[in-house]
Amino acid sequence: MFNSVPFPEAFGLDISDLSIKLVQLENISNLKGGPSFTLKSIRSISLPLGLIINGEITQEAQVVHYIQKLLQGRGGKEKKIKSPWVVINLPETHTFIKLIVINKNIGEIIQDDVEIEAQKYIPFTEKDGHYLDWEAIPATDEPNKTKIIMAAAPKIITDSYINLIEKAGLNLIAIDIESLSIARAMVTADKQYQNEARALLDIGGTKSNIIIYDNDTVQFSAILPFSGELLTTAIEQKFAVSHERAEQAKYQYGLKYQNQTKIWMVIMEQTKKFIEQIQKDIYFYYSHFPKTNTINHITMCGGGSMLQDLDKVLTNELKIECKPGRVWKNLNSNRVIQVPYEESIKYATAIGLALRAADNPFIKNDSI
Numbered sequence: 001m002f003n004s005v006p007f008p009e010a011f012g013l014d015i016s017d018l019s020i021k022l023v024q025l026e027n028i029s030n031l032k033g034g035p036s037f038t039l040k041s042i043r044s045i046s047l048p049l050g051l052i053i054n055g056e057i058t059q060e061a062q063v064v065h066y067i068q069k070l071l072q073g074r075g076g077k078e079k080k081i082k083s084p085w086v087v088i089n090l091p092e093t094h095t096f097i098k099l100i101v102i103n104k105n106i107g108e109i110i111q112d113d114v115e116i117e118a119q120k121y122i123p124f125t126e127k128d129g130h131y132l133d134w135e136a137i138p139a140t141d142e143p144n145k146t147k148i149i150m151a152a153a154p155k156i157i158t159d160s161y162i163n164l165i166e167k168a169g170l171n172l173i174a175i176d177i178e179s180l181s182i183a184r185a186m187v188t189a190d191k192q193y194q195n196e197a198r199a200l201l202d203i204g205g206t207k208s209n210i211i212i213y214d215n216d217t218v219q220f221s222a223i224l225p226f227s228g229e230l231l232t233t234a235i236e237q238k239f240a241v242s243h244e245r246a247e248q249a250k251y252q253y254g255l256k257y258q259n260q261t262k263i264w265m266v267i268m269e270q271t272k273k274f275i276e277q278i279q280k281d282i283y284f285y286y287s288h289f290p291k292t293n294t295i296n297h298i299t300m301c302g303g304g305s306m307l308q309d310l311d312k313v314l315t316n317e318l319k320i321e322c323k324p325g326r327v328w329k330n331l332n333s334n335r336v337i338q339v340p341y342e343e344s345i346k347y348a349t350a351i352g353l354a355l356r357a358a359d360n361p362f363i364k365n366d367s368i
Contacts, residue, residue: 007173009083011041012181012353013067015161016091017052018205018229020045020063020070021347023354024081028333035189037331037358042339042347043078045070054206055091057160060167067168084171087357089349092178092209092223094157096123099149099219106136106146114148122152129155137217149217151177173357178202179211179221181352186299187213189330197293199282201314201322202348203304205229208274210281214293222281226274228304231267238266254308271310275317282318299325301348327351 011024024041045066051059071081098121102113114134124130130152137147158175165172179200186200197214208224228250236246239262253263255271286292298320300311305324314322327348328337337344 007083007085007357009040009081010085010087010173010357011081011083012350012355012357013086013088013165014181014347014350014353015052015063015067015088015164016047016204016206017054018047018049020047020066021350022070022081023347023350024083025331025354025358027358034332035359036333037355038333038335039328039331039337039339041079041081042350043070043073044346055093056157057164060160060164063164064167067164067170071168084169085173085357086165086170087174087176087353088161088165088172089176089178089181089353090153090158090161092221093207095151095153095177095179096121097149097151097177097179097218097221099147099217102146102148103144104146105144109136109146109148114150117148118150118152124152124154131155131158147217151180153177176353176356178349179209179218181349181356182209182211182301183213183218184352184355185327185330185348186301186325186352189332193293195293196297197295199295199298199320200325201278201298201300201302201305203227203300203302203307203310205303208302208304210278212282212285212295214289214295215291219289219292220281220285222284224274224277224281226270226277226304228307231270231304231307234266234270235263239263250307254310255313256309267307268313271313275314278314278318295320298322301325301327301345303346305345306342330355 009024011022014021021044025037026040028038029036047066051062057063073080100117102109102117104113115132118132122130132150132152134148134150137149162172182200182202187198197212200211202209205228208226210222210224211218212220231250232243232246235249236243249263253261255267282295300322311322311324324345327344
């Protein structure tokens with residue numbers, strides 16, 4: 001009874017502009033050990049340019065084709081995914097998340113309370129329409145106040161992803177906010193962060209996100225103008241080389257100090273702009289949010305976090321320790337995962353989605 005899950009073999013599907021990533025976990029939790037999972041399937045497929053642009057699906061039929069191809073697998077070790085149950089994310093560029101406080105006891109909160117308060121913050125126009133979801137967090141220090149983590153997204157974007165999943169022949173369990181998925185994978189689930197905050201830096205193919213986790217929840221997230229494609233394109237245009245050659249040069253030289261070639265200078269120029277925006281966002285968090293704790297560590301993920309010496313440059317310039325994180329740590333399992341670290345780090349969002357998909361409601365869960 002206690003090992004049963006409501007959606008057998010459910011999986012997470014991270015849909016982005018240039019790829020679709022899938023992670024399927026098996027829930028092996030027990031009453032004594034708490035939540036525990038093991039990896040069942042991990043795979044990805046690249047998307048051609050133009051099928052999804054800045055999170056907007058422009059070629060639905062083609063994206064459906066690639067989802068079905070990914071589910072089918074390539075034979076051998078990649079078996080067909082038979083479960084129809086899936087959790088997906090919405091692109092960070094089209095979502096809004098905020099922690100609010102309502103002056104009521106947690107048991108008195110109703111939907112209208114959240115709707116009224118949300119209207120003060122949601123950036124979408126009433127004409128466009130939006131979906132709103134929320135979760136109450138008990139404020140133990142102030143019993144007559146309730147923290148609410150609320151998330152909103154435009155209807156037109158949300159409906160396009162719902163239609164996409166239905167046309168791919170899948171059943172949607174939930175739609176997650178990308179920053180929450182990343183935090184679910186990258187913030188240590190059973191650790192109490194007292195008087196300290198964490199920043200997460202997801203560096204992807206077409207964009208990067210900074211996510212600030214403080215006081216036991218995601219407090220703030222923002223898009224950053226930095227990505228793997230941005231660096232490749234900058235090298236490609238500066239030296240008039242092919243996209244493939246620019247991509248090779250990016251990983252060959254990176255930001256290693258002894259590689260101070262002209263390519264290094266191009267990458268460093270973009271990295272300095274990246275650092276300046278991170279500093280601005282951290283300052284914005286400290287100056288606009290109440291009861292903030294000091295960010296004393298930045299955990300990196302995404303394929304771009306593997307750029308040579310990027311972590312060292314960020315640490316030196318931001319004066320905060322920056323390191324790529326451990327994406328599998330919240331599986332809470334002793335089983336060895338045979339996936340190279342450089343590959344695993346790309347799957348942070350998909351792992352967070354998979355953790356939600358495989359969640360067992362009968363056992364206490366410390367995940368986000």
